[in-house]
Amino acid sequence: MSMLEKTIAAPATGAWVREARKAPRRRRTLVTGTLGLLVFALLAVNILLGSYTVTIPDFFAMLGGKTIPGASFIVMENKLPQALLGLLAGASFGMAGTIFQSMLRNPLASPDIIGISYGASATAVAAMVLFGVRGAGVSVAAIIGALLVALLITALARGRGGTGLILIGIGAAAFMQAAVTFLLSRADITNAQDIMVWLTGSLNSANWERTGILAVAMALLLPFIAGGSRDLRGLALGDDTASGLGLNVPRARLMLTIVGVLLAAFPTAAAGPIAFVAFLSGPIAKRLNGGAASLPLSALVGSAIVLAANFAAINAIPGTSLPVGVVTGALGAPFLLWLLISSNRANQGG
Template identity: 85%
Template sequence: MGTMAALVFALLAVNILLGSYTVTIPDFFAMLGGKTIPGASFIVMENKLPQALLGMLAGASFGVAGAVFQTMLRNPLASPDIIGISYGASATAVAAVVLFGVRGAGVSVAAIIGALLVALVITALARRRGGTGLILIGIGAAAFMQAVVTFLMSRADVSNAQELMVWLTGSLNSANWERVGLLTIALVVLAPFVAVGSRELRGLSLGGDTAAGLGFNVPRARLLLTILGVLLAALPTAAAGPIAFVAFLSGPIAKRLNGGAASLPLSGLVGAAIVLAAHFVAVNAIPGTSLPVGVVTGALGAPFLLWLLIYTNRANQGG
């Protein structure tokens, strides 16, 4: 845990101090203290610092959300970006922008509503089909939501469409202090529920019958964890877009680092590290061009998804 926290701090510093525009540590602390350095103050304080902080917060939130669903459903495929929850948040956020001209906090509210609705629908449809059924229904819901987004984008004006296309890929390029502040407040409010949910999750990871035998209120625990996971997926989606595969990757990596046991805090740190590392690559890989961070995380996550599908299929066939 300590090593991963140190890695996140190092990646945060790298994103702020290095890259196409470098700044010394003394100058950075001078700017934090209020000193204005021509050119550097705007680049660092209004671009690099809010982007790095938003990436860290969004990655941590996605990482915990993924671990919640994967552990609760006992399936590594059950992350919000695979089962349609992130796409639900994206679809309602795009609808709010395109159809009603909503901006700011209203987009976050729309994203949360969409994510909750999708989670409610797929949970109701998969009630008697178990975790695998929920995943399959969720994949179908994700495909439907993608179609909705495509339709809405075809009705958007050019300026909105360009902005939304970058956002839908997952990007920190438009990060600002308002988004950082809103996401920080939201995560601080949710932190006590994450602590409670972590205990409930340890019980559910043993299976519903075993958890009930140990005294856990399984329906209440699942309801709490579902709402918590939805909120943790929807809030960063509203702030930075549906950054691909961060929720999907963080839980399994954290589990391996933790000796096979699920850990929400470690999953959050892994998610933050993935986004910060991917953002640095996205901004600096091609000189003069700043790619959306979702391009890099998508390139990382797609091979892992294919490997996991192949490995799961072989395991089910006994080989």
């Protein structure tokens, strides 16, 4: 190639590289905007539509303090806190799932599969059944349970890799389920029925106290989520590469584990272990983002899943309000089976 040709080719090559670098950013911006609009639309649908419909002017009038007989109570004490709790719980579960799936590089490594959500559930149920704890005390019990289970499976899986941790986590989840079943056998019939609905994952008992606790918890975790998002991108390159780039890998993993556990525990305490939201959100967000994990996108996908499932759960069968976990479980179970089958085929092919 002559000097003239090189001179002409250099700017063209530089422009192509710049364009290639901008493409993922443009895609991420487009996906984020689209998901944001979808979540906003689903939030509005949950509040304004359904068995009791509300006009937009009436809704803003109620927000401004106007009392509309009948409507004010239904909207302000039922539909609005329920929708906001679904929004926050979905976002929290979505980020928790992405953290563990990315750290362990396995789509099965979500809190609801490896036992962390079940640990939160077991200690929360124990607190309710044995000690009559309610409100913020349930959140504290759930956090303690989630942290203990995470510590246990991490200690038992030391040196066994991601697959070993997942298998130990599945065993821990089975043990926690057995513990919950035993505790339910000791509860009176009224409490047992309420707890069973909660264990399925439900927004039906949403109130401003639960929504407020979850909102404050997520606000306090926000700086750590932002820092963890940067660390997660580094860990995605592999531990050796991340260390070479100056990342303290053990510290980053510890911080991400704690943040992930808390992001799974708080919504579990508020709405129960809503099935498969953490499991589904990460892979969907990753697919939309061109194969790169993203905590903000996972949060939006999680919120969209819970809000859509909640509207379906309330309105699918006239006169019956199903727990939201029934719908998310119906969505997640086929995906889990497909993932297991495809992984098995990939292993056989290798």
